[in-house]
Amino acid sequence: MIKISNLHKSYHTGTNSLHVLKGISLDVHQGEFVSIMGSSGSGKSTLLNILGILDNYDSGSYELGGKLIKDMSEKRAAQYRNQTLGFIFQSFNLISFKNAMENVALPLYYQGVPRKKRNKIALEYLDRLGLLNWADHMPNEMSGGQKQRVAIARALISQPKVILADEPTGALDTQTSYEVMDILKKINKQDITIIIVTHEHDIAAMTDKIIKLRDGVIGDMIINGELASFKKSYTKDKAIL
Numbered sequence: 001m002i003k004i005s006n007l008h009k010s011y012h013t014g015t016n017s018l019h020v021l022k023g024i025s026l027d028v029h030q031g032e033f034v035s036i037m038g039s040s041g042s043g044k045s046t047l048l049n050i051l052g053i054l055d056n057y058d059s060g061s062y063e064l065g066g067k068l069i070k071d072m073s074e075k076r077a078a079q080y081r082n083q084t085l086g087f088i089f090q091s092f093n094l095i096s097f098k099n100a101m102e103n104v105a106l107p108l109y110y111q112g113v114p115r116k117k118r119n120k121i122a123l124e125y126l127d128r129l130g131l132l133n134w135a136d137h138m139p140n141e142m143s144g145g146q147k148q149r150v151a152i153a154r155a156l157i158s159q160p161k162v163i164l165a166d167e168p169t170g171a172l173d174t175q176t177s178y179e180v181m182d183i184l185k186k187i188n189k190q191d192i193t194i195i196i197v198t199h200e201h202d203i204a205a206m207t208d209k210i211i212k213l214r215d216g217v218i219g220d221m222i223i224n225g226e227l228a229s230f231k232k233s234y235t236k237d238k239a240i241l
């Protein structure tokens, strides 16, 4: 589903440049549930933004669904995002002056689906998330967990193949975080690939594969609880005595 090879990304501000991703190689198969960990500033959001075709990379390659993603026009990128990807954010990113149903329906608005039809579909998705009775409520009338469920419904409505979530539980208490992870696990069981960024170990432990970013490269990879060393194989030092 996702194939990344030797990916590099630097940011340039004025005369400074910051080399953030220094050769990341990574495969994510369809139906996998992956988490990305790493200290603050290690490039997690940068990597997720590239995966989400929200930002470009400098060198290496990124293939999504068999298609090379490189230097796409903004229009093509938006199309491909709409067809393939769903996004979930730490701060929910709901539109404050639209109710839950309208927020969920938004991706269909961008696809040109007429209002009546998109609202009907939005209600179906809200129902699946257990929020049918909240359809006409505004985001500021809802709890954090409810808002994240609205955001999940919005991510699902365009039937994405991959869901990308940057710290989806970062603003939630433990109990609510686990509820959100339960929902994501159920979605993942329907063969939707999910990649989350998190810095909480218990959250990462609920995923199939944990990727740890360190100094711009993948430090460790933990697959189903087992450490799969990702470091270059090294030759032993020769005996000197």
Ligand code: ADP
Residues within 6 Å of the ligand: 011, 012, 013, 018, 020, 038, 039, 040, 041, 042, 043, 044, 045, 046, 047
């Ligand atoms: P993380 O999500 O792991 O905390 P980020 O990917 O957000 O890390 O950022 C990695 C590094 O790149 C940080 O040092 C950050 O300050 C820097 N950075 C992120 N975005 C930009 C940008 N648009 N311009 C310049 N520097 C950036």
Ligand code: MG
Residues within 6 Å of the ligand: 044, 045, 046
């Ligand atoms: Mg980040």
